[in-house]
């Protein structure tokens with residue numbers, strides 16, 4: 278039985294996107310029509326009662342964010358985060374490439390719900406070809422009267438433009454993304470006030486991940502019931518995941534919350550490639566934890582993951598077979614963080630450099646017991662004192678390696694110092 282579903286992702290690879298016609302044929306823009314026929318507060322209630330948590334990684338309740346934004350005076354900028362810089366995460370590009378109108382529609386619904394006139398989709402620099410698809414979709418939506426002045430004859434006027442930075446992981450963090458749009462280097466900034474009150478150009482701002490907008494379009498469509506019937510009582514609905522690494526069938530899948538990791542890897546992913554054995558999975562992107570074999574039956578839901586100190590994050594599931602060494606994986610991940618740390622704060626800038634050095638020692642089988650304590654001390658400081666989420670999450674792999682793969686690390690210690 279196919280364990281994946283096709284609800285939020287139902288248009289992926291099914292419709293042509295160079296014109297808006299196919300999208301309209303499959304019920305596109307019915308959600309916006311419905312939205313415009315009800316009060317903004319009703320839309321916010323619908324989003325709240327769906328239990329939707331932001332799909333960008335932090336899992337902040339979307340309805341609550343929209344409610345906060347709706348209470349602020351003045352026009353709110355509607356930002357869509359399509360930076361997708363987290364390694365092993367590639368689900369957002371599917372929306373850009375295969376269902377851009379769903380996102381435009383979702384952002385327009387947001388504009389109506391919270392009161393906005395201008396929207397920006399921030400697309401990572403590396404998505405050059407896909408960026409053009411989104412730009413064309415925006416132009417088509419405008420030509421069809423779905424963007425611009427008095428949309429569908431209503432009082433809503435809303436337009437969207439596309440912006441890209443120079444290509445840095447940190448630009449996915451909301452305040453760094455805002456700095457980047459404003460023309461500065463992408464570095465997180467102090468939030469004196471909430472983004473809802475003072476975000477882009479110090480104006481009220483609503484920022485959501487691209488999948489979050491996609492889900493909102495579904496919530497107002499005829500698929501809402503189908504979507505809400507999926508999942509668990511706390512994690513309602515579905516999640517679009519990117520499955521990659523040593524599996525037979527890597528790719529983007531829509532899964533109902535509550536499916537197990539084992540089902541994701543073996544039923545959807547076809548199991549471990551080339552008949553090898555499972556060694557570990559990393560969930561949620563490079564900042565996510567390592568999951569050992571003994572925990573493969575964990576349910577993929579916010580509550581089950583939280584109980585084990587894991588997080589759903591961006592929805593990435595990276596699978597590694599038994600040819601992979603934990604210590605070499607630690608090097609790969611820490612190289613990424615040492616490179617992507619923006620350098621603004623000491624715990625992250627220096628902590629990542631030190632963690633990388635230690636990871637190298639284990640990879641060269643020269644680790645020491647003292648290194649284990651050093652990892653724990655550095656992680657503790659980074660988690661408590663880093664300025665933004667990049668620094669707080671960066672030690673996760675090394676911390677979970679100690680927790681779940683201590684024997685592997687021990688094998689990579691200098692023998693006489695164990």
Ligand SMILES: Cc1cc2nc3c(=O)[nH]c(=O)nc-3n(C[C@H](O)[C@H](O)[C@H](O)COP(=O)(O)O)c2cc1C
Pocket residue numbers: 330331332333334335336337339358359360361362363446447448449450451452484485486487489665666667
């Ligand atoms: C280092 C870093 C990188 C991030 N990258 C992304 C990203 O590429 N896309 C994204 O939607 N959120 C990213 N986030 C999370 C955003 O800061 C923010 O929580 C999210 O875009 C809000 O939308 P949501 O509530 O719909 O998830 C990142 C956060 C951090 C700390």
Ligand code: SF4
Pocket residue numbers: 447465617618619620621622623625626663664665666667668669
């Ligand atoms: S935690 Fe890292 S990425 Fe974030 S501000 Fe500090 S140095 Fe920059």
